[in-house]
Amino acid sequence: MEIRARAPGKIILAGEHAVVHGSAAVAAAIDLYTQSSLHLPPSGEGGAGEVEVDLTDSGLAFSWPCSRLLEALGETSRKAELQAPRPCSPEELAAIARLVELHEIPEAKIWLSAGLSAFLYLYTSILGCRPGKVVVSSGLPMGAGLGSSAAFSVSLSGALLTAAGVVSAEGAVGGTEWQLLGKDHLELVNTWAFQGEKIIHGKPSGIDNAVSTFGSMIKFKKGELTNLKSGNPVKMLITDTRVGRNTKALVAGVSERASRHPDAMASVFHAVNTISEELSSIVELAATDEIAMTSKEEKLAELMEMNQGLLQCMGVSHASIETVLRSTLKYNLVSKLTGAGGGGCVLTLIPTLLSKLVLEKVTTELESHGFRCFKVEVGGQGLQIHQG
């Protein structure tokens, strides 16, 4: 049996970091995906064979004998828990970390260990210690702010829960081999993926896994999700500064600053909340044609600029991000970091009336700094399944 699941990355238009502290944020799915293909041998029995994962993007593959997993973790998959995952306990996480350490991961790719821990947790909790192989491949840059960790957790959870028979695909995605899940099944995948994100991020807000699961453009606040109907999707240029960084460390850094300056940071988070609320109402107004396109874009640009200033207050900007801001401002274009910052990707709002020539000039200038620019479609499908 082969089950494939693909889940999109995301951009955050407003509210990253502040969303971890209870503010609203606005995010949208993009058309870059992580795909997990799960192969299960016909008669998988606990205790025999191996669990394998092939991480094609990093060129590394790992495997564990099922007997070893059983010995270290016990029989982890319990029917009742499939409908309501329990968080990974510190003891279980330590046992998983020891299983990951059985493999020598090259120092330059040590960041993979968090993803491997999330993999082992999701696999053994959902399918138990039965043999199987998962091949993961992604069009998303890893650790760059486009939500690769969430797309990884969502696609894995989608494939594993489908194999366990607790979720099933229903409607086809027009003209493709992919199928969608119903709302309740998506909710369940999202809950599992959140557990995976917790292992990778430490303290995620849940926005990345939610937008990767449900797709579209959403407002997210304290775990509550509102679908934003945006008539004419915004156009964004993404610049990957190629400066590597780690979301877990950046999120922890903002929390430390918040504990050093609780009142000042509460005001920053409050301001971000207001920006996200305003941004989401502009997106929705635009869908009803109650606001002209140019006026919408001017307002969005101003709000993004204000949000970037507040992200600088939180200490998550970076010299490379500032270079992108300066370069795009020369052409009167507004940019802000997206995701955790500290390097990674920057969004630049592309107004509808911007000439092709100007866009080419900006892109050339950004690429002359060694950055990589690309355009994405915003607000598309979330998790999709293919069973064959």
Ligand SMILES: Nc1ncnc2c1ncn2[C@@H]1O[C@H](COP(=O)(O)OP(=O)(O)O)[C@@H](O)[C@H]1O
């Ligand atoms: N395709 C993948 N293969 C292996 N690990 C992945 C993959 N995608 C994401 N990960 C895991 O997620 C981590 C990146 O997550 P994070 O720091 O949150 O950045 P982002 O989510 O912005 O890409 C990687 O270090 C790795 O552990």
Ligand SMILES: C[C@@](O)(CCOP(=O)(O)O)CC(=O)O
């Ligand atoms: C910084 C944060 O708001 C978004 C992180 O996104 P990413 O992992 O950098 O793609 C953290 C979170 O909301 O969990």
Ligand SMILES: [Mg+2]
């Ligand atoms: Mg992430």
